[in-house]
Amino acid sequence: MRALIQERNNTNERKVNAVMQKISQQSQDKVGAGTVCFGELLLRITHQQDWPSTPHAQLFVGGAEYNVSCALNMWQEPVHFITALPKNAIADLVEKHIKVQGLSCSLYRQSDSRLGFYITCGGADVKSNDVVYDRNDTAFSQLDSDVIDWKKTLSGKRWLHLSAISPALGINAYKNCLEAAKTAHELGLTISIDLNYRQSLWKKDIEPCSRIIPILKYCHWVMGNIWSAESLLNIQTVPELLNGDKRQYLEHARYTADKILSMSQSTQHVALTFRFDSEQRGIDYFAALINRKQSASSNTFSVKSVINRVGSGDCFMAGLIYGQNKGYSLQENLNYAVSAAVGHFQESTDYTTQSTLDIKKMVNLIE
Numbered sequence: 001m002r003a004l005i006q007e008r009n010n011t012n013e014r015k016v017n018a019v020m021q022k023i024s025q026q027s028q029d030k031v032g033a034g035t036v037c038f039g040e041l042l043l044r045i046t047h048q049q050d051w052p053s054t055p056h057a058q059l060f061v062g063g064a065e066y067n068v069s070c071a072l073n074m075w076q077e078p079v080h081f082i083t084a085l086p087k088n089a090i091a092d093l094v095e096k097h098i099k100v101q102g103l104s105c106s107l108y109r110q111s112d113s114r115l116g117f118y119i120t121c122g123g124a125d126v127k128s129n130d131v132v133y134d135r136n137d138t139a140f141s142q143l144d145s146d147v148i149d150w151k152k153t154l155s156g157k158r159w160l161h162l163s164a165i166s167p168a169l170g171i172n173a174y175k176n177c178l179e180a181a182k183t184a185h186e187l188g189l190t191i192s193i194d195l196n197y198r199q200s201l202w203k204k205d206i207e208p209c210s211r212i213i214p215i216l217k218y219c220h221w222v223m224g225n226i227w228s229a230e231s232l233l234n235i236q237t238v239p240e241l242l243n244g245d246k247r248q249y250l251e252h253a254r255y256t257a258d259k260i261l262s263m264s265q266s267t268q269h270v271a272l273t274f275r276f277d278s279e280q281r282g283i284d285y286f287a288a289l290i291n292r293k294q295s296a297s298s299n300t301f302s303v304k305s306v307i308n309r310v311g312s313g314d315c316f317m318a319g320l321i322y323g324q325n326k327g328y329s330l331q332e333n334l335n336y337a338v339s340a341a342v343g344h345f346q347e348s349t350d351y352t353t354q355s356t357l358d359i360k361k362m363v364n365l366i367e
Contacts, residue, residue: 034078035159035321038180039065039166040140040173041083041094042116044310044350049121061094062350064163064196067311070351071318071340073103077325082153084108084139086115091139108147110139120310133200135169145175150183159321160184163194164224164232167211168201174211181218185266190324194317195224197231208232217264221324223271223317226256235259249274250288250297257290268292271320271337273313282306285342287316289334296331298338303345311350316341318352319359339363 044060051057069081081098085091087109094115098105116135135141154160160180167174184191193215202208212232216222226249229235241252257270273287282304288297319337328336339362344352 033156033158034080035069035072035161036080036082036154036157037065037069037072037161038082038177039063039163040116040135040138040169041066041081041085042118042135042138043090045117045119047119047121051121058348060348060350061097062311064165064194064314065161067314067351068161068194068318068321069103069105070101071315072321073101074351074353075318075322075356077322079104080157081105082108082148084110084113084143086113086139087111088114091115106153108139108143110142113137113139113142115139116141131200133198135201138169140166141170141173143172143176145172145179148176148180150180151187154180154184154187154189157184157187157189158325159190159192161192161194161317161321162215162219163196164208164212164228165196165198165201167215168198168206168208178211178215181215185218190221191219191266192221192223192317192321193219194313195222195228195232196313197224197228199231209234213263216260216267218266219264220266221269221271221320222260222264222267223273223313223320225273225275226252229256229260229272233260233263246274246286246300253288253297254290254295257288257295261292269320271316271334273316273341275312277309283309283345285312285338287334287338287341289320289330289337291330294330296334298334301338301342303342306345308345308348311347311352312341312344314350315344315352315354322356335363336360 041063044062045057047057048054066081069079072079081103085107095107116138119132121130162177166177181191226237230237235256238252241248253272260270261267269291271289276284283306284300284302286298286300288295316337319340320333323333323336336359340359343354343359343362
């Protein structure tokens with residue numbers, strides 16, 4: 001009987017592996033001239049406000065570039081995600097999860113390393129001081145800068161997406177991002193960067209601008225907000241334009257975008273989001289998309305009930321890539337990205353599971 005059970009288990013495992021292999025091959029086949037996202041995959045541990053009285057927490061798979069990859073994959077856009085994982089059982093489960101998603105990926109497995117994670121209270125903002133990060137000595141931060149053949153990896157692709165979080169994680173991560181951006185530029189790819197700023201991830205002896213500006217000079221699309229641009233690029237905010245009036249916030253967006261455009265001749269588009277949280281009103285959200293010839297701004301979305309604040313910016317960035325690939329106008333592109341971000345406030349996961357139909361229904365409400 002024991003032998004029969006063991007044989008049945010072995011058969012089931014072979015079937016699962018065969019299905020996963022097929023899914024993995026299908027995801028590889030559909031990448032084509034798509035987007036490559038490079039960044040750290042990590043775990044989010046979320047507890048509720050009454051923890052530890054109520055000893056329950058949820059564990060999510062996430063990470064800025066991974067979230068962008070998942071959104072594009074959900075929207076049937078060819079995409080390939082690149083990261084590093086440790087060699088352990090948890091990483092094995094994460095790899096299975098990615099393959100079941102049908103997400104094309106390159107996972108560089110590292111010995112003597114670990115997955116990064118962070119802990120947050122349910123519904124909290126990842127920029128909050130209440131978030132606790134543990135991302136030292138992770139597989140991604142330890143990935144040597146000569147492991148990835150970027151020319152081979154990026155050949156035939158259309159777009160490379162990075163975030164400003166990665167360079168904060170260590171010299172190897174910074175060198176990988178810089179080499180990826182430089183190679184992508186040489187190959188003629190469109191390059192984007194999300195100016196995510198997490199103060200606790202930057203060591204005190206490193207000026208963020210010393211690592212972000214060298215990458216910025218290769219980037220065609222820059223996404224962020226006026227405050228992250230101040231922290232990462234030393235573009236000072238103007239107090240006179242921060243009095244709570246939307247018109248003046250948009251004027252500040254134009255000012256910040258012009259500064260970014262003057263810093264990088266490669267940069268053609270700057271997207272800046274504005275999100276204001278209030279216990280009474282929930283979230284007010286709007287954005288601006290600016291290029292060297294024109295600009296667009298969105299309506300203000302007021303979201304009274306928020307399930308999750310994590311990943312909305314990644315959803316916005318994925319929306320920009322999607323809209324650009326579809327040939328949307330500046331305003332159409334912005335409307336899609338904002339609608340995607342706002343819709344994600346109602347999801348518990350780090351990455352979106354909204355369909356393009358879901359998002360376009362919301363777009364239709366504002367056009």
